[in-house]
Amino acid sequence: MSGITYQRGREPHPKEHRVVFRNVDRVGWDTGIDTFLKEGGYEQLKKALGMERSAIIDEVKKAGLRGRGGAGFPCGVKWTFIPPGNTKPVYLICNADESEPGTFKDRYILHQDPHQLLEGMIIACFAVGAKLAYIYIREEFPEAAQIVEKAIAEAHAKGFLGKDILGSGFDLEIYVHRGAGAYICGEETGLIESLEGKRPYPRIKPPYFPAAMGLYLCPTIVNNVETLCHVKHILEMGGEAWAQTGTKNNTGTRILCVSGDVKKPGYFEVEVGKVTMGEVINDMCGGLKDGRKLKAVIPGGSSAKVLRADETFTVGRGDDARQLTIRDIPMDFDTMAACGSMAGSGGVIVIDDSRSISWVLNNLNNFYAHESCGQCTPCREGSLWMKKITDRVVAGKASPADIDTLYGVAKNIDGRTICAFGEACSWPTESFVEKFRDELVADTKPELEGALVSAEPLTAAAGLR
């Protein structure tokens, strides 16, 4: 980036394209509003307040901005789901409950550039007609909450929030709401229930689509932190210009969070689809640790289906069909889906050949068994069952038949639950069993088939209940 110096050792990789993360790790940057204003802060808000609301939504639609929280749903389209002729209050919620294992991008925005988020949010609120907005920050981000609270107070003092913002007649208040430490609060309807002061049990859809019946049963737009930041940049660049970054239908930039067995894990803002998995792992992250081989990658947060290092992926249809190795996969929404997984939240988890697949899967199953909200039957009963089976696999107390049961349980969850947690907890098991069955079976003992299961906890992890 021209004219910007970054902290030593934290410089962006040359293949990065920083927009949202422009100021992350920047020398001389702080979270104060004065710093933000010096760099043209809140100018886009001023522009937006002079625009027709529909024109702002059109720009976001033209940009083709897809949600960065995990589902990748077109943001502008979501905004138009508010029922026409609505007379109820409209709410906007910023989902800062970043909980998907392997994902750590939103925290840097909250920690280092809160005004960017606020500006994007205020513009979004103006566009959808929300006069009250919430930033739902996960319990595990106490510092982020303090920083954002301070930023809100500063924006208030400068007239960017409150009554009659910048003389436009538009009123808006933004409140920070702290979660209490549950993964399910990242699910938008669970988040809404939590915000209403209840247990975060996700709602059934239909009828409770948030855009029509959300917070307090009023139209509600829930967007991810990164998504809302992009709104500011879309206004700055114009929707069409913004769409020039990235690739067709996978526009803009997004932040990848790489963790696991690479030399230099970290966050990288890249143009969507312009870099491949191989470039991310080998170039940006410095490759695998010495002497290790790539075994698998979970490409989009822990709930994304695992990709095997030696798999060949066929993407595209008809004449466009082509074969990809894992290193060739461009990091975008559509190709990742065509490869049988998902770009999800951008959390890339790299697994090398030193890892036991049974251990990896058990680790994931532990998380999901612990985080299942328990509302609906398949996920409540199935997630703990899967964990208990993989506990035994890891402890060498399972039989090959248990692997079939494990797979069967996952299949009984997938597609049958109230919210996407069902898929989130069953996809890892399904994909690991489908792709690494041999390795899982190798950790089992045929003679244990039908043997009684001991009442004692099997591993330290099993002691987690």
Place this chain on the structure above:
Amino acid sequence: MSEPTKTDLVDVQIDGVWHQFPKGTRLIEACRQVGVEVPHYCYHPKLTSPGNCRMCLVETGMPPRPMPGAEPPQPDESGHLPISWIPRPVIACANTVAPNMGVRTTGPITEGCRQGVMELLLANHPLDCPICDQAGECTLQEYSVEHGKGESRFREQKVKKPKNVEVGPRVRLDDERCIMCSRCIRFTDEIADDPVLGFTDRGSHTVLAVYPGRELANNYSLNTVDICPVGALTSNDFRFQMRVWFMRETQTIDTNCATGCNITVFSRQNRIYRIVPRQNNDVNSDWMPDSHRLNFHWIDSEARLTDPMLKVDGVHRTATWNEALSVAAERLASLSGSEIAVIASARMTNEELFMTSRLVKLLGAGHVETVPRQGEADGYLVSADRNPNTNGVKLVLGLENPGSTLDRVKSGIEQGRIKALIVLQENLVDDAGFSPELLGKLDFLLATYPIANPTTGLADVVLPGACWAEKSGTMINVTGRLQRLNKAVDGPGQTREPWEIVRDLVHALGGGNGIYSVTEVFKQLAAEVPEFKGLSWGQIGDLGLPLIETGETIPALEREKERKAAGIIVG
């Protein structure tokens, strides 16, 4: 509500057959209307639908959406488009019908879902059916047979949870049996306005619990036991008393107040073990108050009157019915009608009151009255009028303002104008403020009642009258609905139903016309009382029918109607 017009109906194919349903009909109700049961746990038509049990998942389909430029699908000869089936199942309880929709309640997807959910529900369920009160009426058992695989792959240790938890004075919880359907939570919140129940902890460790420092003590708490699909919530009163399959069920009505909640009495070998509400959307919906439900143990009391008794030299001795009736007839015949007063009861059936009116006429009795019972209405199902048949008293006995002239009876006795009192199914000393001294002034006192009391203690002739559970007849509730009371058990010893007693007294006084069944009494009543004209016993049915307009409503039903109109519940 007006009948839906043609345009409000949508065509839906259920298991290969096309039907029409009003827009907005939930799939589960559409299936039920055409005789297809969709298994479910959390869904209850009177409560909101959280869709949490996943038992009602069904395969659905819609007409295929053509690719751009492709030919749109063509309707078949019946005018329906082809159905493109969707691999992802949906819950039938919360999704509504759509034009040209297809629903499959059989087939690999739906059946696979049911098998899967059953296996998961049973994974951590204790399977202690042999000692569980719910066994025999447990949907987990029933669906397990109908939709389960018959075996489980679950080999792990089950989750341990609290057992034998006292959540309130009348309700007990076994958390291991709970399948987290949340019906009880929704009931206490949405119907009873006492949201003390909730879930705590997470995932498979979720437990149902009562709010710290609170208890499930409201007067509707036992309804949670009724709607619990498993044996998680049990009734302290019924717990471990009797296996459900041994009991006989009698459909009848509650007589503790003028609402007349429809109930089912469960009995075995002439003993009542429990009472549960029976659905009637015009009376009590699916609910009833605990106070009314549990008010039956006195029926087995040691103090029950079992034989007619005559007072001889100040001491009661048992007598035969003939003896007692002829003594009564003799004493009454010696008095003039103006010297006789009859105190009947608004707890009596229309048939009993009808026979009473015959007796009054025959004796030319100078006064007839009933005892009022007023309490506080609770704003749900308990009526301020604690008599079940005040409207019957008005219609059949012809009293305009029942209970308003009791003081005149008292002063009549005081002044010696009233010399004989016939007390039918009432306890004047305890319930009507008649002092023993006052009753002592009478020349003759006849009292019928199910149980010994201060009034029967003073009576010259005591006749054992059957209680509400031991007799049949009809009553008219607070809204003017005619409902049938059906005999569940036999009265003890020589007890007779009150209509029989009054008939026998009429006979003994020489006015007999040979009525041998309560239905015959009803027939005569229908012939004589204009409001009943043209009605037959059979017509009344198990749910009763509206007879008169009283202008009164039942608050719980009014709220239910509002919730239904708002689309919150199916109703």
